[in-house]
Amino acid sequence: MRDVKLHAGIPVKPVYGPEDLAGRDVEADVGRPGEYPFTRGIHPAMYRERLWTMRQYIGFGTPAETNGRFKYLMAHGQDALNVAFDLPTQLGLDSDDPRAEGEVGRVGMAVDTLADMEEAFAGIPLDRVSVSLTINGMAAPITAMYYAVAERQGAPAERVVTTPQNDILKEFVARGTWVYPVEPSLRLVADLIEFSARHYPRSNPVSVCGYHIREAGCTTAQEMAYGLCIAAAYVELMLARGMAVDDFAPRLSFNFTCWGKIFEEVAKFRAGRRLYARMMRERFGAANPKSWMFRSLIGGGGSAFTAQEPENNIVRGAYIALAAALSGAQTMALPTYDEAYTIPSAKAQLIALRTMQICAEESGAADTADPLGGSYYVEALTNAMEERIVAEMTAVERMGGIVEAVKTGAIQAEVARQAYLYEQALATGAVPKVAMNCHVGDGASESERELELYAFDAKVADAQLARLARVRRERDGRAVTAALRRLTEEARGSTNLMPAILECVKAYATLGEINRAMKDVFGEHKEPVKF
Amino acid sequence: MKVLIAKPGLDGHDRGAKVVAQALRDAGLEVVYTGLKRTPQEIVQEAIQEDVDVVGLSILSGAHLLLTRRVIEGLRAAGADDIDVVVGGTIPPRDIAALKDVGASAVFPMGTALSDVVAGFQTQTRPRGGHDA
Numbered sequence: 001m002r003d004v005k006l007h008a009g010i011p012v013k014p015v016y017g018p019e020d021l022a023g024r025d026v027e028a029d030v031g032r033p034g035e036y037p038f039t040r041g042i043h044p045a046m047y048r049e050r051l052w053t054m055r056q057y058i059g060f061g062t063p064a065e066t067n068g069r070f071k072y073l074m075a076h077g078q079d080a081l082n083v084a085f086d087l088p089t090q091l092g093l094d095s096d097d098p099r100a101e102g103e104v105g106r107v108g109m110a111v112d113t114l115a116d117m118e119e120a121f122a123g124i125p126l127d128r129v130s131v132s133l134t135i136n137g138m139a140a141p142i143t144a145m146y147y148a149v150a151e152r153q154g155a156p157a158e159r160v161v162t163t164p165q166n167d168i169l170k171e172f173v174a175r176g177t178w179v180y181p182v183e184p185s186l187r188l189v190a191d192l193i194e195f196s197a198r199h200y201p202r203s204n205p206v207s208v209c210g211y212h213i214r215e216a217g218c219t220t221a222q223e224m225a226y227g228l229c230i231a232a233a234y235v236e237l238m239l240a241r242g243m244a245v246d247d248f249a250p251r252l253s254f255n256f257t258c259w260g261k262i263f264e265e266v267a268k269f270r271a272g273r274r275l276y277a278r279m280m281r282e283r284f285g286a287a288n289p290k291s292w293m294f295r296s297l298i299g300g301g302g303s304a305f306t307a308q309e310p311e312n313n314i315v316r317g318a319y320i321a322l323a324a325a326l327s328g329a330q331t332m333a334l335p336t337y338d339e340a341y342t343i344p345s346a347k348a349q350l351i352a353l354r355t356m357q358i359c360a361e362e363s364g365a366a367d368t369a370d371p372l373g374g375s376y377y378v379e380a381l382t383n384a385m386e387e388r389i390v391a392e393m394t395a396v397e398r399m400g401g402i403v404e405a406v407k408t409g410a411i412q413a414e415v416a417r418q419a420y421l422y423e424q425a426l427a428t429g430a431v432p433k434v435a436m437n438c439h440v441g442d443g444a445s446e447s448e449r450e451l452e453l454y455a456f457d458a459k460v461a462d463a464q465l466a467r468l469a470r471v472r473r474e475r476d477g478r479a480v481t482a483a484l485r486r487l488t489e490e491a492r493g494s495t496n497l498m499p500a501i502l503e504c505v506k507a508y509a510t511l512g513e514i515n516r517a518m519k520d521v522f523g524e525h526k527e528p529v530k531f
Numbered sequence: 532m533k534v535l536i537a538k539p540g541l542d543g544h545d546r547g548a549k550v551v552a553q554a555l556r557d558a559g560l561e562v563v564y565t566g567l568k569r570t571p572q573e574i575v576q577e578a579i580q581e582d583v584d585v586v587g588l589s590i591l592s593g594a595h596l597l598l599t600r601r602v603i604e605g606l607r608a609a610g611a612d613d614i615d616v617v618v619g620g621t622i623p624p625r626d627i628a629a630l631k632d633v634g635a636s637a638v639f640p641m642g643t644a645l646s647d648v649v650a651g652f653q654t655q656t657r658p659r660g661g662h663d664a
Contacts, residue, residue: 087541087592091568099570102597103541176543176567216546303546307642340641341623342593416549423550423645436642453623456593529566531549 006264007422007431008221010384016376021383029274030379033369037277039270039382040370041328042293047366052324053331054356055132055297056349059084059109061460062467063120066109070124072346078353082132082333083120084108084343085142090177092138092515095464105460107343108134112468113508117145118152127155132163132207132297132331137179139166140188140498141514144505147200163204163253166192169230170209172406172525173415174216179515182407184522188497190237195498197248204253206234207297211257215303217419220264221385224272225392226411227254228279229402235284245284249291256296258327259304260319266372267381269296269327271389274382298329302339309435310451313337317355325365326372332356338451345454409528416531468510475508483507484517491521533561534652535583537574539602542592543567547619551587551648558649571601579611585655590620596629603634615655619648 004012013020031037034044043049056073058081059066070081085108088100094112095104104110111117121131126149135142143164150160168185171178178185189206196205210227218226231252238248256272258265276294280286300320305313317334324332334355336348344352360366372378399405406412425431432438483504490500497518504514536552538545545567556562563581565574578586586606590598599618606612618630619639627638637651 087543091541093541099541102594103592106593171543174543174546176545216544217550307640340621342621416546416553419546420550420553423554427645453625527566529564531552531564 007219007261008264008268008385008388009219010264010381010388012381016380018376020376020380024383026379029383030373033373036281036289036292037274038293039274040373042273042295042330044369046328046369047325047360048368051360051366052329052356053080053130054078054353055080055082055331055333056353057082057084057134057299057333058349059086060107060343060454061105061109061457062463063109063111063116065105065460067120067122067124069346069349070120073349073353074124074129076350076353077357080130080132080331081124082134084134086110087177089142089511090135090138092141092179092511092519094510094512095461095468097512104464106456110460110464111142111145112464112510112512113471114145114148114505115467115471115508117142117149121149121153125155126150126153126162127159130161130163132165134165136165136168136171136175137177137185138511138515139164139168140192141501141505141511143192143196143205144498144501148502148505157200158202160200161202161204162200163207164192165209165255166206167209167230167255169233169402169406170212170226173226173411174212178525180519180522181525182403184491184518185525186237186403188518189234190241191496191498193234193238193248194241194243195496197243197251201251204251205248207253207255208234209255211255211299211301213415214257215301216415217422218415219418220268221388222392222414222418223256224268224275224385225389225396226402227256228272228275228389229393229396231276232279232283233402235280239284245280245286246288246291249280249284249286250288250293252295254294254296256298257301257303258298258320258324258329259301260316260323262319262323262326263372263378263381264385265323266327266378267385268389269298270370270378270382271386273328275386275389295330297331297333298324298327299333300324300335302335305335305337305339306433306436307340309441310337310340312435313339314351314355317352318359321356321359322363322365325359325363326370328370338453341451342454342456345452347452407528409530412528413530471508472510479507480504480509480513484509484513487514487517488520491518532559532585532653533563533581533583534585534587535563535565535574535578535581536587536589537565537569537577537602538567538589539569539571539574539598540590540592540594541568542590542594544591545589547591548587548589550645551589551619554645554649555652558653560652571598571605574602575605575609575611578606578614579609583614585615585617585652587652588616588618588620590618590622593621595620595622596626596633599630599635600633617651617655619643
């Protein structure tokens with residue numbers, strides 16, 4: 001009989017039974033949906049009360065183009081937005097910065113000033129639509145722009161629901177949109193959490209991500225372990241500011257990936273919810289049940305897809321959607337079948353949305369809470385996964401904690417090592433991928449075939465540059481200078497920078513100017529290069 | 532044989548770069564990795580300073596045509612056009628020929644087997660100042 005081992009290193013037996021749960025307090029470990037420790041999900045009736053939110057990651061070109069695609073998906077039943085920004089925006093470079101050449105509007109929407117955010121959300125009521133902003137190093141200024149747009153639309157602050165990603169620690173591990181050194185970067189994360197908790201009670205000012213770390217190569221257990229370590233680091237940061245845990249913890253949210261190995265993913269999320277609930281209640285003393293709940297976007301991972309025979313990725317996406325539903329996702333997003341080639345075409349985006357809708361409406365996965373609960377295999381696997389996650393969290397402690405591990409590059413090196421191990425497992429076929437390392441067909445003719453791919457329009461940059469020049473011309477230069485000076489001064493001290501950033505934003509200071517005002521004080525991160 | 536694995540532009544995805552760097556090292560090549568977000572000029576300087584035979588650019592942002600051209604032009608301008616440039620990343624099929632037109636000697640789009648990437652580097656790599664340079 002062949003051996004089966006999961007990505008987390010857990011061996012799988014051919015059959016499971018009651019003996020696999022012997023000695024465990026099943027009632028305490030598993031409980032009921034909507035009850036501590038939330039192994040079975042955070043709501044008593046899960047999708048019978050409220051289906052997961054469908055939130056495809058979208059953004060490209062100019063704000064006007066992105067606005068058009070938002071409206072297209074909303075017209076097809078998508079109920080929330082997830083904004084992709086281009087790389088210059090994510091790194092705080094204006095579109096006319098020499099380093100932005102060739103990258104403006106390429107992998108997301110270009111934003112230079114508040115005028116761009118106003119245009120991106122024109123006709124989209126921000127008191128009713130919830131919007132995720134995939135922004136980290138520049139989370140504070142971009143979220144400030146979002147709050148300013150909502151205010152100008154007349155949306156009351158208490159009705160604004162936005163989730164800036166704002167998870168800088170994982171950017172140092174994977175994804176790489178860091179700008180400042182670790183400590184001032186953490187200060188900005190905390191400033192945004194604190195400001196939002198006080199003024200925008202329904203915003204989720206951080207989305208702690210295991211997603212990108214797993215997509216960069218780590219295992220399922222490491223993904224959850226690193227995410228929980230990062231969450232704990234942010235909690236400690238806020239406690240150190242004198243906030244009470246229940247003042248901000250109910251709005252902490254998560255973003256994790258999900259591949260098509262269904263039961264491993266389900267066990268990862270069930271174990272993660274349990275560990276998070278216990279950590280928040282027992283370690284941090286949270287008393288509000290909402291502070292114990294691991295609320296997560298589960299986004300399918302593009303790394304699970306293949307370049308070979310890309311249409312097969314539609315099928316992989318369907319299994320991922322099923323796994324995410326069975327895992328108890330609050331929000332779902334899927335990669336598109338053309339991910340290996342470029343950013344998604346409109347057709348590929350629509351197929352991804354339809355896949356989630358078919359899962360929701362036709363598959364039965366949404367009919368009852370945690371349909372896999374009580375399965376000998378799933379409960380035993382959840383327990384085994386919990387042990388692995390705890391072991392990985394202990395390994396982080398041995399590196400000196402997550403913040404230290406990020407500074408030294410120890411964690412980046414471990415993720416790279418795991419990525420290489422996984423690649424070798426693909427090469428040997430230990431991890432099977434149909435049409436890539438098994439059941440390989442006529443690959444040559446397949447790769448010759450042209451997909452209908454998104455084509456980048458280089459004129460986008462010209463339009464964006466013209467827009468930026470116009471804003472610079474028309475704004476009140478003295479107000480901009482004064483606001484930027486205030487920001488630099490406050491960056492030298494320790495006050496919350498959000499009010500100063502908001503003043504800059506409302507004066508139409510550019511993102512690049514705001515970034516520079518802070519960089520003059522904070523300096524730049526030096527990457528510990530290890531592989 | 533010595534190679535520089537480089538991340539030009541603003542793209543922060545380094546999984547592929549680090550996997551290829553490890554595979555090349557295991558294959559017996561000497562590997563230097565630049566880290567993220569290097570400008571083409573910085574990459575040219577590092578390639579010359581480290582005296583590498585091949586530069587491997589990893590680009591997943593879509594800006595591969597411009598960035599590859601800038602690196603190759605920079606090497607030429609510095610009189611270092613005996614250093615080969617190969618490119619990997621998120622590259623749509625229609626751009627492979629265009630990358631070769633600007634002077635890339637090999638292109639490894641998504642889906643290329645790791646062993647093929649390693650072999651690709653090894654065939655690019657030739658003794659510096661050799662007869663075919």
